[in-house]
Amino acid sequence: xxxxxxxxxxxxxxxxxxxxxPIVCGAGFLIAIGMGFGGTSTDQLVPGExxxxxxxxxxxxxxxxxxxxxIATGISYSIAGKPGIAPGFIIGLTAxxxxxxxxxxxxxxxxxxxxxxSLIKYFKVPKWAKGLMPTLVIPFFTSLIGGLIMVYIIGAxxxxxxxxxxxxxxxxxxxxxxxxxxxxxxxxxIDYGGPINKTVFAFVLxxxxxxxxxxxxxxxxxNTATPIGFGLAFFIAKLFxxxxxxxxxxxALKSAVPMGFINIVxxxxxxxxxxxxxxxxxxxxxxxxxxxxxxxxxxxATVPFGGVLMLPTMxxxxxxxAALVVNILVTGFTLALIKKHKSEEELSLVTEDDEDDEEDIxxxxxxxx
Amino acid sequence: xxxxxxxxxxxxxxxxxxxxxxxxNAGKKAGHEIAIETQGTIGTENELSSQQIQxxxxxxxxxxxxxAGRERFEGKRIIQVPTDVAVKSPNKLIKKAEEVLKxxxxx
Numbered sequence: 001x002x003x004x005x006x007x008x009x010x011x012x013x014x015x016x017x018x019x020x021x022p023i024v025c026g027a028g029f030l031i032a033i034g035m036g037f038g039g040t041s042t043d044q045l046v047p048g049e050x051x052x053x054x055x056x057x058x059x060x061x062x063x064x065x066x067x068x069x070x071i072a073t074g075i076s077y078s079i080a081g082k083p084g085i086a087p088g089f090i091i092g093l094t095a096x097x098x099x100x101x102x103x104x105x106x107x108x109x110x111x112x113x114x115x116x117x118s119l120i121k122y123f124k125v126p127k128w129a130k131g132l133m134p135t136l137v138i139p140f141f142t143s144l145i146g147g148l149i150m151v152y153i154i155g156a157x158x159x160x161x162x163x164x165x166x167x168x169x170x171x172x173x174x175x176x177x178x179x180x181x182x183x184x185x186x187x188x189x190i191d192y193g194g195p196i197n198k199t200v201f202a203f204v205l206x207x208x209x210x211x212x213x214x215x216x217x218x219x220x221x222x223n224t225a226t227p228i229g230f231g232l233a234f235f236i237a238k239l240f241x242x243x244x245x246x247x248x249x250x251x252a253l254k255s256a257v258p259m260g261f262i263n264i265v266x267x268x269x270x271x272x273x274x275x276x277x278x279x280x281x282x283x284x285x286x287x288x289x290x291x292x293x294x295x296x297x298x299x300x301a302t303v304p305f306g307g308v309l310m311l312p313t314m315x316x317x318x319x320x321x322a323a324l325v326v327n328i329l330v331t332g333f334t335l336a337l338i339k340k341h342k343s344e345e346e347l348s349l350v351t352e353d354d355e356d357d358e359e360d361i362x363x364x365x366x367x368x369x
Numbered sequence: 370x371x372x373x374x375x376x377x378x379x380x381x382x383x384x385x386x387x388x389x390x391x392x393x394n395a396g397k398k399a400g401h402e403i404a405i406e407t408q409g410t411i412g413t414e415n416e417l418s419s420q421q422i423q424x425x426x427x428x429x430x431x432x433x434x435x436x437a438g439r440e441r442f443e444g445k446r447i448i449q450v451p452t453d454v455a456v457k458s459p460n461k462l463i464k465k466a467e468e469v470l471k472x473x474x475x476x
Contacts, residue, residue, distance in 0.1 A: 014379045015434035021380055022410060078435045198379050198433075259383075266383035269456065360461065365454050368469055369447040 009110070010199070016074025016109060017202060021305065023063055023070055024205070028303030031060025032313035035302075067209045068096050068105030072112060079113025083120060083134060087112040087142035094147045098155035101162050102209035108150050115142045166210045177295040181218045185291020185327070188219040189226055189283040192265050192272060197223075205304065213300035217310065218291040220263055221299065221323045224307040225290050226283050227253075227260025227268045228324075229331025233282070236336035244339040249274065263307035275339065282335035290327025299323055370470060372396055372403040372463075373417050374429035377436050378452045381410035388431045388455035389415070395459035399467070405429075408436055417441070427466050431455035446473055 031041060039053025041061030050058075069092035076088025091112045095104030119138050172180060187200045197219075204216040231253050237244040245253065249271045256267030272279040297319035301310035308324075311317040374392060378384035389405040396403030406417045419441070422428075428442045430449040448466055455462055 011434065018379050018381055018410070018434050264383050266387060269387065273457070360458070365450050366465065367447075367449040369449065 012075050012078040012110070012113065013106065013202060014198060015078035016071045016106075017198070017205070019074040020067065020070050020205070024067065024208075025303060025305050027060045027063025028305075028313065029060070030056045031064060032302045034058070034060055036312065064209075065096070068092050068100070068102050068108075070105075071102065072105040072109035075106065075109025076112040076116065079110070080116035080120070083138045084113045084116045086139040087116055087146060090139075090143040091146040091150055094150045095155070095158075098151050098159060099162075100150065100155045100158040102206045103162055104150065104155060104158045106206075107154060107158065108146065111146045111149060112142055115146050162210060166207070166212060169207065169212055169215075174296050177214075178292045180215070181291040181293070181295025182288040183291070184215050184218045184295070185222045185287035185289070186284050188291070189222045189265075189287030190280060192226070192269050192283070197265075208304055213302060213304075214295050214298060216304040217299045217301040217314070217320065218294040218323070220301070220304055220307070220310060221294050221320060222287040222290050222327060223265040224260055224263050224310075225286065225324050225327035226265050226331060227256045229282070229286050229328045230268050230271060230279075230335060231257035231260070232328055232332030233335035233339070236332050237339070240336065242336070242339075243342045244336060245271065246274075246342060261307050262309065263305055278338045278340075279335065281338060282331050285334050286327045286329075286331025289330045290323050293326045294320070294323035297322055370401050370426040370467070371421075371424050372401050372427055372429060372466060373421050373425040374403070374405045375408060375417075375432060375436050376405055376452060376455065377408040377432040377434050379433050381408070384433075384452045384456060385409045388452045388459075391459035392429065392431065392455050392462065395463045398460070399463050401463070405431075408432075413437065427470050429455075429462065429466060431462075446470065 034041070034053045034055070034057030037053040037056075039051060039055070039057035041057040042050075042054065045055065045058055069089060072092030072095060073085055073088035076084035076091070078084075088109055091108040092105050095101070095108040098104065100108070116138055119142060120133070123133075123137060125132060125137070169180075184200060184204065188197050191197055200219060201216075204219050207214075208216045234245060234250065234253060252267065252270045256271070259267040268279075272283075298316070299314055299319040299322075301320065302313045303310050311320045314320050376385045376388040376392070378388070385407050386409065389407050392405050393403050404417060404421055405415065407414045422441055422445070425445065428445045428447045430436060430439075430442075430447060431452045431454065432449070433452050446469060448462075448469060450462065
């Protein structure tokens with residue numbers, strides 16, 4: 001287990017995803033706008049035969065088509081540093097060529113990174129040949145070995161597995177969709193943009209790279225709805241003459257709700273920290289409901305980020321609105337119901353970050369060097 | 370003591386900055402000089418100067434992803450945690466840094 005931890009597989013994947021997200025957003029909006037106005041994404045723009053919308057769609061399509069390459073390059077760079085970039089790029093393109101897609105890109109990135117780093121470590125050259133390392137040895141041999149492994153060994157099984165997975169998901173009936181959406185919603189809400197959320201994100205992003213937009217839409221709608229639901233709870237609770245937030249928390253809400261509209265869930269963390277269990281329950285229940293509605297109705301944003309900005313990129317924007325409304329209402333009502341009333345006395349206490357309230361640090365999480 | 374650090378999360382728009390704020394507040398509260406650099410999607414902000422790094426007693430890296438310019442901290446005492454820890458338990462993290470430093474001085 002320790003060995004596995006030292007490899008830091010997840011850290012490398014997350015690093016690559018952090019490079020990927022801006023590309024997905026940029027390309028996603030381009031293709032959504034282009035196709036929204038009737039453009040098509042083509043391989044080649046023949047002069048005189050395209051409209052501006054074709055151009056936008058093509059730009060976006062080209063960007064999205066590069067996702068396996070970007071993830072491979074990102075992982076390889078995270079592992080091996082600068083020498084990892086070139087072979088990551090080539091092996092990522094190879095994964096694309098053999099049809100191994102996004103999963104192929106991920107595995108290709110790890111392959112490339114570890115090959116590059118072991119070449120750096122174990123392949124010793126005499127001093128006069130030092131210049132050959134970055135010019136010949138690493139880029140050429142890493143790409144050669146990694147590329148051949150990709151094409152002749154792992155490529156075909158991954159391609160088969162990917163199409164199996166996408167077919168299975170595309171043929172899900174509505175009761176399975178309900179379950180699937182519920183689980184995605186629950187898991188993505190439950191740690192407010194933390195590691196669980198990001199792991200689910202990596203998975204649903206993989207699905208989107210294969211052309212299945214539903215799960216990632218569900219996840220992001222939940223992230224959008226949760227802070228808004230927390231805001232709504234304030235007003236619902238007022239109806240019952242109940243104060244559920246301290247003044248400090250109300251202040252936090254003022255920035256958390258607008259941040260929610262654009263898909264940033266993290267603003268509610270300070271509020272959640274003060275009352276973890278109740279907030280978690282409300283988030284999870286709302287998230288499961290919203291996720292399920294989103295999947296069953298088939299909300300399918302092409303852009304996996306942006307909160308309400310995702311709505312226009314869906315085939316049927318009202319499906320996204322419906323999911324959001326359900327999620328916001330359920331979270332809001334649940335929270336207003338289960339959160340305790342704060343008396344005037346408690347409200348006047350200015351709560352400061354108290355050391356005793358903090359979670360103990362898990363020693364496994366800390367590395368001292 | 371003097372603390373420098375870097376915060377960097379996956380998406381680079383929220384956790385990074387919450388971690389920065391929490392660590393700076395906790396550090397100041399405990400009476401330390403603290404400066405945290407953020408490496409978000411927008412790029413590096415509040416960049417640490419080489420003088421700050423040189424003078425620092427300890428380095429705290431709160432990062433979920435590979436950070437840029439790690440070699441700047443070569444030879445320093447470094448504590449590395451996921452951003453999560455800095456967000457949830459900043460005061461305990463600072464306390465941990467104090468302990469680590471004490472151990473070092475005892476050696």
